[in-house]
Structure formats: C-alpha cells, structure tokens
Amino acid sequence: MKYLSPKQLGQAIGVSESSLKRWIDDGQISVSRTAGGHRRIELPEAVRFVRQRGYTVSDPSVLGLTASDDITGRSDTGQLGEQFHDLLTRGKDKQFIAAVTGLYLAGHGLAELIDGPLRTAMARIGELWHNNPDGVGIEHRATDICIRTLGYLHTLVPYPPEDRPLAVGGAPPGDIHLIPSLCISLVLAEQGWRELNLGANTPWDQFVAVAEREGASLVWCSMTAEPSASRTAPLSTLAQRLAHLPAPLMVGGRHAADQMPRPPHPNLYAANSMNELTIFSRGLLAAHLAKNNHNNGVA
Ligand code: B12
Structure with a gap:
C-alpha cells in the first residue's frame, strides 16, 4: 500500500500542507500515524478525497500515479x-x-x-x-x-473493512470472457463491498460452494458466451441452491436474458449494466449495514 504525507497530497492538488492537516484533524480525510506520530494518507483515501472534492491533480506523479488528462476534457x-x-x-x-x-x-x-x-x-x-x-x-x-x-x-479503491458484506461471482463453465467479472468486482469494491471474483469458466458447483463457505451476501454470474446445447445455463437450479443464503443471484451479460427461467425464480435477478448493478447492490449494502448497526445497538 502506498502512503502519502499531507505535504505530498497538498502539492499534487495545489493546497497548503496546513489546510490538509486541518482537514485530517477534522476527520475529513482518514490517516494512520507513523511510529513518530506523522500523518500518513493511504493512496486510495487520497484518491477518494480528490474525486469527492473535485480537485484537479496537477501533478499525478507526486501521488505516484500514472494518470493523464489527455482525454479528460472530452467527456461526451x-x-x-x-x-x-x-x-x-x-x-x-x-x-x-x-x-x-x-x-x-x-x-x-x-x-x-x-x-x-x-x-x-x-x-x-x-x-x-x-x-x-x-x-x-x-x-x-x-x-x-x-x-x-x-x-x-x-489499487486506487479503498480496501473494505472486514465487516462489509461479500459478493462472489464469475463467468459460467465454457465462458472464457474475463473482463465483465473484473468490472463487476471493481464496481462493487468501489461501493464498499468485499468481493471475490472466481473469474472465467467457473464450474456451477463452485458458485455455491464458495458462496456458502465464505458467507456471500450477493452472487453474480456474467454470461457473455453463447451457451451451447450441452451447457444450457441451469440458472434456476443455481438460484435454488443459493436460496438458503441471504444472497440473491444477479445475472447479466449478453446471454443472461435468454437464459432466464420461466417462471422467474424469486432469488434471481437480471441486469445488463454496471449502472443497474450499482443501484441493486447499493440497496443491499445499505440494508446490510443498517442490520449490522441494529444488531450492534447503534441508534
Ligand atoms: C474480448 C472478447 C473475447 C476474448 C476474451 C478474452 C478473455 N479471456 O476475456 C476472446 C478473444 C478470447 C474471445 C473469445 C470468444 N468470443 Co468473444 N468477445 C470479446 C469482446 C470483443 C469483448 C467482451 C468484453 O469484455 N467487453 C467489455 C465488457 C465490459 O462489456 P460487455 O461484455 O458488453 O458487458 C457489459 C454488459 O453486458 C454488462 N454485463 C456483463 N456481464 C454482467 C454481469 C452482471 C451481473 C451484470 C449486472 C451486468 C453484466 O455490463 C458490462 C458493462 O456494460 C466481445 C464483443 C462484444 N460485443 O461484447 C466478443 C464476443 C462476446 N465474443 C464472441 C464470440 C463468438 C467468441 C468466441 C466463440 C469466438 C470463437 N469463435 O472462438 C470465443 C468464445 C469463447 C468462450 N467459449 O467463451 C461474440 C459473441 C456472439 C454471440 N452470438 O453471443 C462477441 C459478441 C464478438 C462478436 N461480435 O461476434 N472473446
């Protein structure tokens, strides 16, 4: 993990070191302390702060980042x-x-x-x-x-605390497309989920075994490759096998909709974008955190 001093972050965004120290002491930026008591900001926390406040990073190399604004202006x-x-x-x-x-x-x-x-x-x-x-x-x-x-x-997304819910998923057997599940794990991590990406070509029983063993609160399945007749996706079976967990099964990808069972299974949801995934998983995460707070007696 890369750490920054308040001075380094200040240099990168054109803000004085004393302002940064004040914001840290106000709790606006989380830090750890060195043995000598100096404030140290984890890189993902610095990135979160920069994005939230809309600062322009004039010199990303001060943060040790490979970043350019070559195409930043063209947001269309x-x-x-x-x-x-x-x-x-x-x-x-x-x-x-x-x-x-x-x-x-x-x-x-x-x-x-x-x-x-x-x-x-x-x-x-x-x-x-x-x-x-x-x-x-x-x-x-x-x-x-x-x-x-x-x-x-x-590496720029904060590492979630251990009490956060876990999402598990991947692509089904015979589907070698890696990118969608990498995107899903990244988007979920950014929201504060712990995530466990099983990657491409994952045997169906491993979706269940890993979700059970690790105590998943969400399971995803990304279906990009066309399922052949011999491996028609048993989505309703998978949803049934996950039904005893508090873990809805979310499927997506170009071949998700055509694999949805009729009638629909109550534990099975289909979506086709990271935006839809974000909306769905944000609700689940909020419910999980509220339940934890309730169990811990937080008002
Ligand atoms: C990269 C790629 C490959 C790479 C994969 C490398 C790897 N290890 O990952 C290689 C070259 C190896 C490959 C192989 C094959 N591919 Co390919 N591949 C692609 C390609 C170009 C990009 C896929 C991708 O990653 N896109 C980027 C992601 C971010 O976008 P996305 O996949 O569209 O996913 C979005 C949504 O669907 C959704 N989503 C996806 N999953 C999920 C899951 C959840 C839960 C949610 C909520 C949302 C969601 O969110 C994403 C972001 O918006 C697509 C082209 C395309 N149009 O998709 C073809 C494509 C999918 N492949 C195709 C084919 C045919 C194959 C092969 C059969 C080719 C061959 N003859 O060998 C093999 C199949 C292998 C197999 N059995 O899986 C076809 C499928 C056509 C069809 N009728 O289904 C496509 C469409 C290409 C084409 N135009 O013909 N492929």
Missing part, C-alpha cells in the same frame, strides 16, 4: 468511446491506463466509464475479425490492456 461518451477504441486498437497500454486513471481522478464514475466508452470500444473491436486479418490479435491485445487497467484501478 461517444468521443470517449472513440478515444478508447483508438488507444486499444493501437495497443497503447500506458496511455490507456493513464487516460482512464485521469478520467477517474477527474470524477468520472467507474460504472459510467465501463458501460459507456469501454463497452462501446470493445464491441467495435469484437467486429474487427470479420474484415481485418489482424483483428483477432488486436482483440487479444486490447483485452490484455483492459485487464491491466482494471487491475490498476482496483
């Missing part, structure tokens, strides 16, 4: 999609990570960036193989850049 989703597509198809990994980090620091939401420009750019890249002999290679490279970018963003 269509234009951003174009820029993402351009950097990803040209394999510009460093620039892509820096641009997305810059957008995040400038206050863009993760769900908004994923549902908008990232999804648009990757959908276009998924069409390249039709008429570009290098299309598949470009798609593989773009996927790798997305995976690394999502991993980098994860």
